[in-house]
Amino acid sequence: MIGNLFGLLGDHASHAGHGDHVNATSEALAQVAASAADLPAGFLQQLPPGTLMILGALLLPLLGRRAAWGSLVLSIASLVLFLLTPMGVFGQFELFDQTLAMVRIDRLSFIFGLVFHLAAIVSSIYALHVTDVKQHISGMMYAGGAIAASCAGDLMTLFVFWELTAITSVVLVWASNTSASYRSGMRYLMIQVGSGVLLLSGAIMRLSETGAVSFGALGEIGAIGLYQDEGGLSVSGLLIFLAFGIKCAFPLLHNWLQDSYPQATPTGTVFLSAFTTKLAVYSLARGFAGTEELIWIGSAMTLFPIIFAVIENDLRRVLAYSLNNQLGFMVVGIGIGSELAINGMAAHAFCHIIYKALLFMSMGAVLHRVGTTKATELGGLHKSMPWTTGFCMIGAGSISGFPLLSGFVSKSMIISAAAQADLFWPWLVLLIASAGVMEHSGIKIPFFAFFAHDSGKRPQEAPWNMLLAMALAAGLCILLGIAYPLLYGLLPYESHYAPYTLSHVTLQLQLLLFAALAFVVLMKTKLYPSEIRATNLDTDWVYRRLLPGAIGVGGTVVLAIDRGARKAFLAIVGSVIRTGQKWFHEGGLMGRAWSTNTMAVWATLILGLCLVLYYL
Template sequence: MIHNLPPGLIMILGALLLPLLGQRLSAWGALVLSSLSLFAFWTTPDFHTVTLNLFGQDLSIVRIDRWSWIFGLVFHLAAITASIYALHVKDTKQHVAGMIYAGSAIAACCAGDLITLFVCWELTAVSSVFLIWANGTETAYRSGMRYLIIQVTSGVLLLSGAIIHFQQTGSLVFENFLGLEPGQRGAISDLGFGPLLILIAFGIKGAFPLLHNWLQDSYPNGTATGTVFLSAFTTKLAIYSLARGFAGLEELIWIGCAMTLFPIVFAVIENDLRRVLAYSLNNQLGFMVVGIGIGTELALNGTAAHAFCHIIYKSLLFMSMGAVLVRVGTTKATELGGLHKSMPFTTVFCMIGGGAIAGFPLLSGFVSKSMIISAAGHEQMFAVWIVLLIASAGVMEHSGIKIPFFAFFAHDSGKRVKEAPWNMLTAMAIASFCCIAIGVYYQPLYDMLPFETHYEPYTAAHVIMQLQLLLFAALAFVFLMKANLYPAEIRSTNLDTDWVYRRLLPRLFAYIGKLVRLVDSLFRVACLAMIKRFLNWLSKSCSAQGWLGSTWSTSSMAFWAAVLLGVFLILYYL
């Protein structure tokens, strides 16, 4: 019975009951809900589908295959760890929002048709914004508003695309829009208008270049615990959807390459460490998008594996920064440093997360990222391969070194705080354990991947080359620090594409408004002046001295009378 309901529905409906538990127990309620949901999901039979007939349309509200399974599973794990992480939070509305958000993301990745997907898609947007607003500041409120507008726009595009696609093909089934099998590739020009809109919708949620900035804008404004939720679901749901709908779309390779590159440069100079993590997230999504674009079985396996590992280590990194935020009150690099003395456990967990994202052997990032890089190699895509190597060095820079170094080491800020609360440490310990466990014993993960694989990440050559890349990157950091060439942390705002809608467009509209007002007032003044002149002329003309009002001489009267008579005479003869 329970298996005939969309996975995640337990969390969505259960969340509505959480307020009844009161402030203290609602956090535990959220943990119980996500665990129950995992149990239900775990016991769901393989390749389970449930079809519902609604308004004459068959909607497959449940479709669990290997893609849905791996994403559903890691979404559940993320929800459980994030719930543990948030156990100390007394704010019930955050727990409700978190559960509805996680539940709808899980339901979305188990949706077999575009309409069910759309409903869950919008539900993730609407529920997650409360995790930003819960911060309570004016900045968070405005940032949340921008987030909501962009996310809802993505949903609207998805729905429009789905309707157009349905008009053209008569099908609402969510499958590859190009009809490609793994290993085949297609171009964007083969897409119809409907799928193109859907691609843009996915691209917004997946933070494609130029559509990305909602991510860096909103995530650093979430609450310490809310951002952990946020980091796990929205973007990875987009990755899942892209893999399902657009695997093998060649343009995605280059979009992905751009995505891996530009955030690493922004991350170097960003002062807010949670925003650095948001850029880092963007860069990691790039790896996955490249994998989707390559579209071979190895590449798609790599994408799924990387999403799985990424959700865990990115949560871990956001959790460590959340702990810093809770204890110190800020995550700005200029205010931090030397925290390893007062938060030793958090430091270790953060470094494990940093090592995992950088792809050190024996940690989870190594066994997943290398699949995507290998896939580029197998397809003889030299340029892509080089870009991914640069991006790997970049990851080492911003997440492997910058995050732990500036928060916990660097110059001592003199701040002596308490270690993170026990529940935060527990959640970080679980995530760290997963990072190491997957890195060491990766076979269970590989067995879950969408396609069968015999990939072997730990070859001597591969391990040595990866170590060379990372160690020498670290050496470069030491060199730059010693030579005083590493850019100092500066309290600043760095412009990104959000400048367009936060500064340029408002300024432009203000300017256009001013221009319109100016033209309008000039026009009014001109018209009034003309009327005034006309009236003046009229009153002048009719006055005693005016030519209409003054007395005319008799001779001119006689002359004009003669002219008039003459004209009459001519008219009469004509």
């Protein structure tokens, strides 16, 4: 059994031509890999990676209060198994004349599977203090589901794990035990399950169109596409595209993210931030790399959330907008579809999962200790939470793309790919969005939580396990930023990208520091908008207010028509009754007691009349 990691490193060593990405360690590991290659293939590799976490999660209740440690052990064991699984297609079986492949591991699924495992480990450490077992069960099943989905070889397997991530993750929202989180979780669940239904419909249509449900061959990127071979729009492709787009928080389909993530528990949000949207990014890349529409969708995604983030008071919601904006960078990379762009997308997803988890962890620590993440209630926390402050700033520096931190080596690949493809406007948008990231995540998050005006709050520093998880993530941010060849060695295509050149570092620092200068100028001139306690509307207003309102108005109209019709009917019935009463009551024309004589006279008269008429 050749190790996956070993395989990659061996691959890596074989690129000895571009020597700067190779070191002696990887060569040594490649030799170990070669010697391990003769071991027989195991049964475990036939099961989707992450199965251990999904099934193991069901045993966590047996551990009682130690369930948290169980999660950690499960995620580490699953990572080891994953690294020992070779690349290839496994777990094939026949169903309804179709060959399904539960497992397909190539370089694209490997890098996502790897970073999902790392996120699961860090999130488990972060949640070690949580005694609520259901959160651990759902967290593990959710992470395992995402890992299995990212290694799914066909659309049916993808669908099964796609829905598993939806159903398990909602528990992390509900676990907050507030009525707001319950309602938000319901909306989240409906939208996520809806995305799965679209995926299934698309997969079934695709099966009838092409006779197969495979999700790209080994190493294939961009397997589905929006258009048929003849050029027309493919309906099945569109359905699958929409399913991915909902989970990827495309503009106008995005608001479930900002609605639900800030409602989850402090530890739950860290889990949520890592998996759902990046699974969608992976799926988009696998299915739709090189689809031009994605360049424009992605560009819009990088821009609009930064404007919402400026005025948002809840810092976890600011991070949700920021997450949306970062997804935009990846979507642009997928749309460009060149080797550099796909590499940039994968690298950025890898780095992003770690620094975004770090940022959510720092805000989770604040929520854990202070009970709120509203900027209006915070400020000056660096005095009593110095470690959390420091870790948060490393995350903020990474997401902004400061040299020596992880965001710099990944985001710039996508921007360079846009330039190489001569896409001027998307390139400019990505630069503007980079300055926007500096605004909401680089400055706003750390500044308003830990500095700004002193709120007078002196909460205790975060618990040891939270600090450890943040330290690990922060360490990874620095490691990936400095030892970037490690990351580049994992990318789907061979990478010759050199992030650290004089011009590139200088220009990037110009962008960031002049953005920081703009912040200083706006603060000094009091033009920077102050934090205000408010609810800011977004597209969720449509289904939380407009549609219920419209249904309400529609209902009122129907009720009015109904009431009018009843009234008219009752009036008719009433008048019939009244007339009947008038005529048939005791003294009425028809109701009186007629004497026999009168009857005889009238009968004779009528008969006479008949006779006359007959003879006429």
